[in-house]
Amino acid sequence: MNAPSTRDRILRGAERALVENGLDACSVQQILQEAGVSRRTYYQYFRSKDDILHALYRERVEGLVDHMRSAVDERTDPVQRVTAAIDTYLSYQVLGGPLKRWLQAKAMSPDSPMAPDREKTLDSIVALMDVNVRDALGAKLDPFVYRSLLMGAEGLVLNTQARTGDFTEADRIRIRNVMVPSYFAVLARHMDMPQVED
Numbered sequence: 651m652n653a654p655s656t657r658d659r660i661l662r663g664a665e666r667a668l669v670e671n672g673l674d675a676c677s678v679q680q681i682l683q684e685a686g687v688s689r690r691t692y693y694q695y696f697r698s699k700d701d702i703l704h705a706l707y708r709e710r711v712e713g714l715v716d717h718m719r720s721a722v723d724e725r726t727d728p729v730q731r732v733t734a735a736i737d738t739y740l741s742y743q744v745l746g747g748p749l750k751r752w753l754q755a756k757a758m759s760p761d762s763p764m765a766p767d768r769e770k771t772l773d774s775i776v777a778l779m780d781v782n783v784r785d786a787l788g789a790k791l792d793p794f795v796y797r798s799l800l801m802g803a804e805g806l807v808l809n810t811q812a813r814t815g816d817f818t819e820a821d822r823i824r825i826r827n828v829m830v831p832s833y834f835a836v837l838a839r840h841m842d843m844p845q846v847e848d
Contacts (some may be wrong), residue, residue, distance in 0.1 A: 657695045660685045661709070664702045665749060673703075673752045700763060707753040707764045711771040714742045718778060729834075731782045736803070736829055739775070740822045743807045751811050754804065775800055783837060791837070799836060803829050 654662065663685025668676045670684075678699050682692055696702045721734040743751065757764035776796040784790055806825050811817045 660687055660692060660695055669749050704763050707757055708767050710746055710750050711767055715771060715774045722782060728785055733830055735779060740826050743817055744819055744822050755808050772797060799833050
């Protein structure tokens with residue numbers, strides 16, 4: 651097994667320090683201590699705490715999209731493919747822990763340096779859903795349909811964490827039991843609705 655790179659050691663140290671101290675309260679010094687590196691070494695890889703937050707966020711959202719693609723590719727039934735994408739998204743929220751959700755909430759701010767990565771992630775997931783719905787239903791829907799459903803799930807996850815301080819497996823199941831039938835109901839409705847022209 652290869653030893654982790656210095657950059658990876660800093661990222662893993664930052665994860666531990668951020669979870670222990672909180673996103674806003676965590677200092678670069680606490681990250682240095684957890685990573686076991688000098689300030690000079692840290693600044694060879696990252697310009698600031700915001701820079702390391704951005705790197706952690708990017709790592710997580712790229713992992714999410716990769717896991718969703720894999721989950722979808724493992725299934726042949728179109729309905730199961732769409733359901734697998736939703737399940738993977740919600741499972742990733744539990745597995746990512748509070749840090750993933752803190753970063754996600756921060757990325758929702760339009761002035762966040764993470765906002766473009768969030769948009770890219772939403773676009774990737776929308777494209778993945780679109781391909782699978784077209785395969786299943788033979789129709790192309792407005793991407794806003796997928797985006798609104800995805801942002802609804804994102805909002806429910808973050809709202810649950812804000813209210814309870816956590817996002818548990820029970821929360822995942824509850825949101826899944828709302829989102830999966832809602833998703834297919836919305837898709838069915840949009841398949842039958844005429845488009846309104848201005």
